[in-house]
Amino acid sequence: TLSDRLTSVLQNLRGKGKLTDADIDATAREIRIALLEADVALPVVREFIAHVKERAKGAEVSEALNPAQQVIKIVNEELIGILGGETRRLSLAKTPPTVIMLAGLQGSGKTTLAGKLAMFLKKQGHAPLLVACDLQRPNAVTQLQVVGERAGVQTFAPEPGNGVGDPVDVARRGIDEAKHAQHDIVIVDTAGRLGVDEELMKQAADIRDAVQPDETLFVVDAMIGQDAVSTAEAFRDGVGFTGVVLTKLDGDARGGAALSVREVTGQPILFASNGEKLEDFDTFHPDRMASRILGMGDMLTLIEQAEQAFDQDQAEKAAAKLGTGQLTLEDFLEQMLAVRKMGPIGNLLGMLPGAGQMKDQLANVDDKHLDRLQAIIRGMTPAERADPKMINGSRRSRIAQGSGVSVREVNDLVNRFFEARKMMQQMAGRFGFGGGGSATK
Ligand code: GDP
Numbered sequence: 279t280l281s282d283r284l285t286s287v288l289q290n291l292r293g294k295g296k297l298t299d300a301d302i303d304a305t306a307r308e309i310r311i312a313l314l315e316a317d318v319a320l321p322v323v324r325e326f327i328a329h330v331k332e333r334a335k336g337a338e339v340s341e342a343l344n345p346a347q348q349v350i351k352i353v354n355e356e357l358i359g360i361l362g363g364e365t366r367r368l369s370l371a372k373t374p375p376t377v378i379m380l381a382g383l384q385g386s387g388k389t390t391l392a393g394k395l396a397m398f399l400k401k402q403g404h405a406p407l408l409v410a411c412d413l414q415r416p417n418a419v420t421q422l423q424v425v426g427e428r429a430g431v432q433t434f435a436p437e438p439g440n441g442v443g444d445p446v447d448v449a450r451r452g453i454d455e456a457k458h459a460q461h462d463i464v465i466v467d468t469a470g471r472l473g474v475d476e477e478l479m480k481q482a483a484d485i486r487d488a489v490q491p492d493e494t495l496f497v498v499d500a501m502i503g504q505d506a507v508s509t510a511e512a513f514r515d516g517v518g519f520t521g522v523v524l525t526k527l528d529g530d531a532r533g534g535a536a537l538s539v540r541e542v543t544g545q546p547i548l549f550a551s552n553g554e555k556l557e558d559f560d561t562f563h564p565d566r567m568a569s570r571i572l573g574m575g576d577m578l579t580l581i582e583q584a585e586q587a588f589d590q591d592q593a594e595k596a597a598a599k600l601g602t603g604q605l606t607l608e609d610f611l612e613q614m615l616a617v618r619k620m621g622p623i624g625n626l627l628g629m630l631p632g633a634g635q636m637k638d639q640l641a642n643v644d645d646k647h648l649d650r651l652q653a654i655i656r657g658m659t660p661a662e663r664a665d666p667k668m669i670n671g672s673r674r675s676r677i678a679q680g681s682g683v684s685v686r687e688v689n690d691l692v693n694r695f696f697e698a699r700k701m702m703q704q705m706a707g708r709f710g711f712g713g714g715g716s717a718t719k
């Protein structure tokens with residue numbers, strides 16, 4: 279996976295003060311392979327790598343981040359940029375109803391999306407109407423009606439009986455019905471084929487011309503991988519669209535399709551679907567998708583926060599010590615205070631992949647608790663702080679008395695410290711925190 283690749287690349291970058299051209303080229307090669315593995319289309323990968331290289335070469339040496347973290351940061355920022363930066367919202371018509379048309383291959387999730395979107399909009403106080411313009415499959419209309427009922431919205435459908443109706447006519451009458459019954463939003467569900475074909479495109483284009491949508495959403499299954507590009511191009515040319523909805527993100531797709539579709543068509547991704555239930559739906563967040571494609575968990579958020587909270591000296595000192603396992607209680611205290619600036623400690627630890635155990639360790643460390651820990655450490659002699667192993671039973675009770683806590687609390691702190699030191703040593707090895715590279719085995 280990309281995560282593994284980046285981790286190994288970043289291992290190699292550890293300990294270097296500055297990004298050299300050779301470093302950047304080597305990193306770029308790995309990221310390129312990894313993006314292809316995540317199903318990003320080749321031309322998109324090329325473009326992306328070019329951006330990253332350019333930026334990395336011109337990058338100033340960061341005060342707060344080591345070169346490895348700096349590369350992740352640049353890659354992440356470029357990804358977010360391509361995925362659309364800020365989340366875009368639906369644009370609503372000045373005079374209602376707002377017409378939203380759904381287009382996409384059969385099975386991409388249009389009908390399901392119609393229900394999800396309707397429920398989403400209803401919760402925001404809108405009164406959506408679903409319009410059933412998929413008259414291709416016998417049960418498509420019923421499927422939309424069922425979905426509409428679940429979402430608690432009305433569905434406009436052709437009268438049963440007299441054969442296959444005309445979807446364009448249904449679309450037109452659906453809009454009239456919306457105006458008449460004061461629905462402020464109309465969601466038009468359309469038919470899809472398994473592959474792109476002329477007839478389908480023509481029908482979708484005719485519906486488009488009849489209803490003049492304010493938004494045409496191209497619905498695409500995230501699992502289709504490389505095919506996303508050709509499908510998106512076909513719909514762009516055949517119908518045109520103003521936004522993209524990615525579905526089936528609950529599957530194991532890495533999200534490469536998102537990057538490809540966005541880059542090739544220039545249209546923003548508005549929503550993401552991640553399951554069959556109506557609730558499995560959210561507005562699209564480029565930053566979350568970027569970290570999914572990178573597979574780095576919330577490591578990225580951690581980097582961001584580290585950048586804000588750590589000053590260089592402290593980071594270097596701590597990193598060197600983390601790597602060699604020479605962390606003292608004094609450092610521990612400093613780290614805790616630095617970490618405190620970064621937000622609730624539980625959140626922070628949760629962001630570190632693989633730090634689950636440590637999170638449990640410190641799960642109940644809130645700010646008040648932190649104050650007590652601070653008091654305990656301040657109640658120790660410098661020698662004890664530097665070499666916590668020497669803190670025996672009688673020292674523990676002295677420290678407890680001096681800082682006004684129970685012996686148990688002192689025991690807890692000391693034990694937790696040893697656990698944390700062990701854990702941090704392991705993490706330093708895994709994620710290249712050690713600026714000096716001294717943790718390499
Ligand atoms: P349409 O042909 O484009 O209208 O697609 P449908 O809405 O009928 O969806 C096709 C199938 O995909 C159905 O079985 C849906 O339940 C399923 N589906 C739709 N969206 C999602 C999703 O986000 N995740 C998963 N796992 N399944 C989905």
Ligand code: MG
Pocket residue numbers: 388389390412418467468
């Ligand atoms: Mg359908």
